[in-house]
Amino acid sequence: MSETDDIRGLPARAAALDLLTTALSRRAGLDEGLSHPAMAALEPRDRAFARALVMATLRWLGPIDTALQSRLKKPPPERIVNVLRLGAAQLLVLKTPAHAAVGATVDLCAAQKGGESFKGLVNAVLRGLTREPPDLADPSLMAPTWLAARWRSAYGAADADAIAALVGEEPATDITLQDPADAAELAVPLEAAPLPGGGLRVGLKGEVSTWPGFADGRWWVQDASAAVPARLLEVQKGQAALDLCAAPGGKTLQMAAAGAKVTAVDRSAGRIKRVSENLKRTGLGAEVVVADAADWSDGRTFDAVLLDAPCSATGTLRRHPDVLWVASPADVPKLAAVQSRLLDSAARRTKPGGRLVYCVCSLEPEEGEGQVAAFLARNKAFRLEPMTPGEGGAPEASLRADGTLRILPHHRPGGTDGFYVARMRRDG
C-alpha cells in the first residue's frame, strides 16, 4: 500500500474504529456495523479496507491485546484501546509499513474526543511493537481463557488447539447449488473445488453478488457444514417441511429445491425479509411466517421439521471471531433454556413417523449433546436416527458413537463451521 493510499484511508480508519467498537459491544454487533449506512456511504475501496482491518483485528484480538497489555501501565479509555488495536493489526497482521501505520493511527487518536492527550502514548506503544514484534502464532491466546478451557474439557487439548488456531484463518466461501448437476459447469468460472455432499468451495474473492450464477439464483452462500442438516432430513417432493428459525434461509432453500412444501418461521421481521429476497432470487417457493417458534402453530404437523436454533455461535469463529469476545459464560445456560423450549415446540409440530433434525453452530456441549439427551429423556415418542459415515456430506471424523454429528472446525481441510446435528424420528 502506498503512502497516498494511507492518507486517503483516514476516513476508512475512522469507519473501522466505529465498526470495531460496535462489533465488540454486543452480540451481532459486527453484522449490524457492516450493514450500517455509514459503511455504505464509504467509497468501495475504503469500505473494503475498513472491513479487512476490523476482521484482522478481531481474528488476532487475543495476541494483540496480550501484546498491548504488556506495554500499558494503566489502560486508556476503551476508544483509545480500540485505536491501538487497529494500529497493532495494521503493523502486525496487515504488515502496513510502520511509518504509515503509526502516523495514521496517531492521527486517528487525535481525532477522538480527548484523544490529543493520548497521542504520545499511542505513538510510543506502536513504535515499541514495531521494534519488538510479538509472536502472534500462539494458539493459547486465540480465544478467551474460559472458552479455550471449555473446548479442552469437551474435546481434549489437541482438538482445542486446532479449533483455536482456525480463528486466525480467513474462511473460504462455500455455496450450495440449486441444481447439483450444475456443479461441473459452475466450478470453472467460480474457480471452485467440489465439496462432499454436492456444494462448491469457491476460489474467487470480493463481491459475491457479481459472481457467475448469483443473479440467476443458481446458488446461495452456505458453509459446507451448514448445508449438512437439511440434507439429513431427506425431504421428498411434495412433503410438508417446517424450518423453524429459518432466516436468512439457506436451509429453507435446500428443502424447497428438493421439492418440499416449506414453511419458514423466524421471529425477526428484518431477517425474514432476507428469506423472501433469497426465495425471489432463486425462483423457489416457500411460505414465510414471522412468529416466535416457541409457540407458533397453524394446527398442522409436518413430515420433516428442522430446528436450527439460536445459539452461542462459537462454531462460526472463522467468520465471526467477534462472537468469542462478546460471549460470556452466562450465555450458554441462557441459550440452552431457549433451545429446550424451541425443541419441545418443534416436537409438537412433527407428524407421527416424521423426522426432526436439531442443529446448532455452537461448540458448547450444553447446546448440542446435552440438549438432545435431555430432550430424548423427556420426549419418549422420539428416538435418534443415527447418521452413517459421510452421510449428507458430513466429515467422517464428526460422526459420534450415537450417530449424531459433532463437526469441529478442523474436521474439513481448509476449515468449516463447527456444528452439532442430531436426527430424530417420532414413533407415535
Ligand SMILES: C[S@@+](CC[C@H](N)C(=O)[O-])C[C@H]1O[C@@H](n2cnc3c(N)ncnc32)[C@H](O)[C@@H]1O
Ligand atoms: C442460526 S440462525 C438460523 C439460520 C438459518 N436456519 C439458515 O440456515 O439460514 C437462528 C435464527 O433464529 C431466529 N430466532 C431466534 N429466536 C427465535 C424464536 N424464538 N422464534 C423464531 N426464530 C427465532 C433468529 O432470528 C435467527 O434468524
